[in-house]
Amino acid sequence: MGKSSKDKRDIYYRRAKEEGWRARSAFKLLQLNEEFQIFKGVKRVVDLCAAPGSWSQVLSRELFQNQKQEDAKIVAVDLQPMTPIDGVTCIQADITHPKTLHKILDTFGGEPADFVCSDGAPDVTGLHDLDEYIQAQLILSALQLTTCILKPGGTFVAKIFRGRDIDLLYSQLSYLFERVVCAKPRSSRGTSLEAFIVCLGYKPSKNWEPKLELNKSTEEFFEGAGIGKSDNLEHLDFPVDEGRTIGTFLATGDLNDVDSDATYRPGKERELVPVQMPTAPPYKKALEMKRRGDLVRR
């Protein structure tokens, strides 16, 4: 979050700066927790695609300060480097690579996680179909990693974009979790397709042992997971019609709370300093190239 931005009248952007969160996304996780109590009884947490770290800040505050769990463990993973956060182990790695799973497991001493979240978003290309495809692949990678590390009964939360084929993902998730809800926190702009899948009660198929390997396809990975088997869906409280799943959609948050799409005049016109300076901003390389005279207009 820089010094100035065209977003400065966005109430959540200002609130994040005032309250010391590195990004406005912090409110999305806080509001999801208000609805689903996802932090309850949680000791080992994985925050995938975590930079700059506002979700990890929320988790650190919740587990160490509010719940006073000294032995809690939080692992944050991102392609980008992250400035340290109290009690959080930061791993700079790609969540789509199998090695990353082993790095996380090492931090937990081989114990499973209680909660995995992913707020991942790839750099957008502007080609809508391609962006949607890459985002879907990132969610699948997060899910594969999650199935290898989450304890039965655990929770998985991930950012999604509600594109055309999203019901396929709901169907697949419904075979793996007791309850799957698509939630839209109030701090997520109504004008954006962004939403979050909240998957509660992980229930892997009995004889399935998920294994992440470099040259394994997604299909091969989920072989044996029982996806597509009707007896795995008996618990569902929403209709499955000819293979299409109509997921539950829930707008979360207090209707009286501030609206992320509205413009608010700040009480006092004052400039707030950034909570955390960018660690590896993409413009750094461009500035270096400009200094060297390598940045030429063609």
Ligand SMILES: C[S@@+](CC[C@H](N)C(=O)[O-])C[C@H]1O[C@@H](n2cnc3c(N)ncnc32)[C@H](O)[C@@H]1O
């Ligand atoms: C919207 S940001 C996450 C914000 C974060 N939840 C917070 O609260 O500060 C999305 C992040 O996804 C990361 N990302 C995208 N693809 C990734 C990958 N394959 N492996 C790890 N991180 C990835 C990006 O580097 C970026 O930092």
